[in-house]
Amino acid sequence: MALVARKLVTIIAEGFLEERLVREIKRLGAKGYTITEARGEGSRGVRASEWEGGNIRLETIVSPEVAEKILAHLAEIYFPNYAVIAYVETVEVVRGDKYT
Amino acid sequence: MALVARKLVTIIAEGFLEERLVREIKRLGAKGYTITEARGEGSRGVRASEWEGGNIRLETIVSPEVAEKILAHLAEIYFPNYAVIAYVETVEVVRGDKYT
Amino acid sequence: MALVARKLVTIIAEGFLEERLVREIKRLGAKGYTITEARGEGSRGVRASEWEGGNIRLETIVSPEVAEKILAHLAEIYFPNYAVIAYVETVEVVRGDKYT
Amino acid sequence: METLELLRANLLSPAVLAFALGMVATLVRSDLRIPEALYTSLSIYLLLAIGLKGGAALAATPWSELWKPALATLALGVSTPLLSYAVLRRLGRMDVVNAAALAAHYGSVSAVTFIAANTLMQSLRQSVEGYLPTLVAILEVPAIVIALLIARRNLKGGPMGEAIREILTGRSVLLLVGGSLIGFLSGPEGLKKVAAAFVDPFQGVLVLFLLELGMVAAKRLRDLRTTGAFLIGFGLGMPVVQGALGVWLGSLAGMSVGGATVLGAMAASASYIAAPAAVRIALPQANPSYYLTASLGITFPFNLTLGIPLYFAFSRFLHGGM
């Protein structure tokens, strides 16, 4: 079983951003993504989404370069005004070429 | 993009513990958390929560010290009597000060 | 707090495979698992499950050997024909014997 | 109507058959799943609807008619958990924690059993007292508190205060009492406005709910092997004893044939919404396999199929009928 290292980027964001985020991570090079419904609390206190139906938790497995680009994009566009956080970790996958 | 390492603590627990767990991890120093609905099976077999509506999967990004405290607290109070498990990993985040 | 390293295997798969996957990872040595409902997109484009009710995201904490076996099994049986992906990472747990 | 005929009428009602269908679905491992949101929505609906109807009826009930049955219910709420506890400790040689946990369940009341008893009375054209939902609210809480106190006296358990707060603010008490207040305050006029949603489709909604309960109960049955023969006997025998007690006290308090039957079914039933939640918090050491399997896997199906017709037969007998 040959395993290859890839980056797993997890984004937690207000639900109504879903469509936009998906469009943008695809543009930045993500080949797929997985979303689960979530809820939470952070530094920003109350948010519209509390009423609008919660957060999403979006995961995407990408190459290190794409991971870097996604984070930079989020930091520029979303972190200032929206309730969005993101983190990266290294995971091992079979068939590494599927994700790049 | 300056990334900083933080600890991601994931707790899987019976749903009715949600309110209590959130209160306690905040007290121990967590600045935020994200919850998704989950279900599962472990060593404990059948549980009240199976009927009461499943598990929760609680994630919180914290400093290593807070992670340590949360795990110690869980091990003392919850592991003996409740269907609760937890694991820790290292993740990289933008804006590390948000989580400490 | 003595922490032990274990492998966390995450499988994302079409929902109707749930029962079968659970049976098989148990047979391969998993002692427990956690499932959340998910949705997503990958290389395979549209799938039956889109209509049938989404993906599942199955997590199981296991020993490195069992992780290896699960991945090999998935690669053989599921990757060719079903919309399934999987990745592994190392996590730290309290009470490592619970998972082996 | 002969008792056998009565039994047949009950077993072939849509509600009981839906319960059976749910059990079949689980046994043949069907992919049928009731979404959790639907299950929760149905239970909110049922509890609120019982409350509304009961409250509107209560507005028309003089206090003089109510106090005796209320007292009888309170007596049931105090005596049945003590009885259960004694039986479990003496005859079953069960440990304190699990005996107390089971006593909390069997002393309290199952709202769905209550509804099923009402439904049977209605299809037998037996009128029942309108204030019965109030009695459900009275019966729900005391037993759980008493059982937790017993456990507390014998050992250090979880946070007791929190458990009691949990019972009182729990969704079943809140919706029952809240619904009753809404019904009471807005009166029959108010009820009429919402009848097309909360009265007419009620029995049909119950069918859907019992489909789900059948699926859950069948899953419980798988645990029967591990829980042992004594628990099966307890789950079948205890409702008969408590049901008879309920019918008898109800009749003493001057209730009608139908009303005493429903009170009997309430006493015979074991809670599986309020009690598990409270026990899980106050007595986390107790084994859920015991209390959920007994209340949901054994006693509930028994009451639904055989128990309620039995209590009715007994009530008719006590009221001098056949």
Place this chain on the structure above:
Amino acid sequence: METLELLRANLLSPAVLAFALGMVATLVRSDLRIPEALYTSLSIYLLLAIGLKGGAALAATPWSELWKPALATLALGVSTPLLSYAVLRRLGRMDVVNAAALAAHYGSVSAVTFIAANTLMQSLRQSVEGYLPTLVAILEVPAIVIALLIARRNLKGGPMGEAIREILTGRSVLLLVGGSLIGFLSGPEGLKKVAAAFVDPFQGVLVLFLLELGMVAAKRLRDLRTTGAFLIGFGLGMPVVQGALGVWLGSLAGMSVGGATVLGAMAASASYIAAPAAVRIALPQANPSYYLTASLGITFPFNLTLGIPLYFAFSRFLHGGM
């Protein structure tokens, strides 16, 4: 009523308009989302309600009246998948797996098309036979099994036994058959008790369901480019052929104008609940874009808007009307 007038009546019914609204919602990228729990709940409700009504009607149907239509339905269940398969292989030059997968879908039946046909008959005041839901249950299964057997003969597929178990215990068969049994056993008396939930609001619930189906169908249409012109032709032509066959066999079997129309609509319809689930397990290599797009994106909207009125016109013609 003129055929054109008939078409207008069908196209302007709330159900068809709700389907159109759902399509519009997807096309304008509205943020309207039908929660999955609601969608699942509605489908459980519709299947159970069809079963209940059909079962209660069956209780009043003599066997002598039933066997001919049942046989006609069985004949449809065997012949239509073979027909579809032949057309797809010969005319469409499609590979074995995908042809078999499509044959399974077009041989089986869509419960919602069945309901829509009933609804139109009702608003045209055409009475239909009460046992029709039983025919739906008869038509649902055989085609899928036959199509899987064809594929099996030609190549090694997934686990066949599991696929058949999946069909028989699948939620659509379980709820239809289970609901029919409940309706049959509890009879018209039982149905009356739950009518306020399962009969009266039925058409309104259908409106909500079709809103969702419209959204899903519109998403499917986006795949049309990749599936090619032949599949579009197949999705429009096959229902007409099978629908005519169904109307004709139904009329031969002595069914009424309305009943034969509904049987025609059933034959013309393509399954999108039972079949995809079974095919996904037994023939995982088949491409879902083909069978979902054809059945849900093309054939279902066609039947809903033009097909059913067409089958009705044909049925009237066969019965000697205009």
Place this chain on the structure above:
Amino acid sequence: METLELLRANLLSPAVLAFALGMVATLVRSDLRIPEALYTSLSIYLLLAIGLKGGAALAATPWSELWKPALATLALGVSTPLLSYAVLRRLGRMDVVNAAALAAHYGSVSAVTFIAANTLMQSLRQSVEGYLPTLVAILEVPAIVIALLIARRNLKGGPMGEAIREILTGRSVLLLVGGSLIGFLSGPEGLKKVAAAFVDPFQGVLVLFLLELGMVAAKRLRDLRTTGAFLIGFGLGMPVVQGALGVWLGSLAGMSVGGATVLGAMAASASYIAAPAAVRIALPQANPSYYLTASLGITFPFNLTLGIPLYFAFSRFLHGGM
């Protein structure tokens, strides 16, 4: 009926009491949770039902009767956000972004307040114009667009075009307008078919919805401390001013006592479905604590309990009654 008596009738209606029960549930920290899927389903149902009923009524309304009230509504949609903005900037000394965000909310309309006003009129046996739901659709959009334009003139905000598309294709406009079209095209005949689902149980469904709204509103109240006294005054005073304006314009346009009351309630209400969604996209810098707390925590409960009876009293006064 005396104004006090009127108030009592409104406060003791099942809907208002359910709202209060929801607030209590949150305040006592009950474990009662309305599943999100149920909440979403209820809101889809309510919007579609309003549309259906309104559309069917519209089919019977001559254009000559409609144009004046439509114009009055448009005037409200343009003037109220400007008024709100001016008050917030001048009296409240609020920054541009938050003032514009609040103006969008208070200029637009809350569907539930609209329903509550209709419900009160109905129980007072005041007939209202059937075309009112059309006015809701007219009132919903312009205010949001105007408020966003104001903000845009003063600073660079988020993507404006996307925000407007979002409003027009948003689920509340889509379901209202779509439902109206369905009702209009299928006519009273079509409405009759779905009445058992969309008309009769409507008020009961509203009770469930208000239970949830009460829970949400109570959570909002916790933010009152941080939002300050001015916002409380604004949330109580603005609806009175706008409500009076609405009643007055409605009366001028020739509407009935009941119709003018409902238009007043519409003008007085603050949107909490369409507006927050649009503002979140176009003005992400605005603080949701302000606009959600004011519209949902203050103005909605005020209108529900005291406001609507007040607008009715004023409408009666304008129409020369007592």
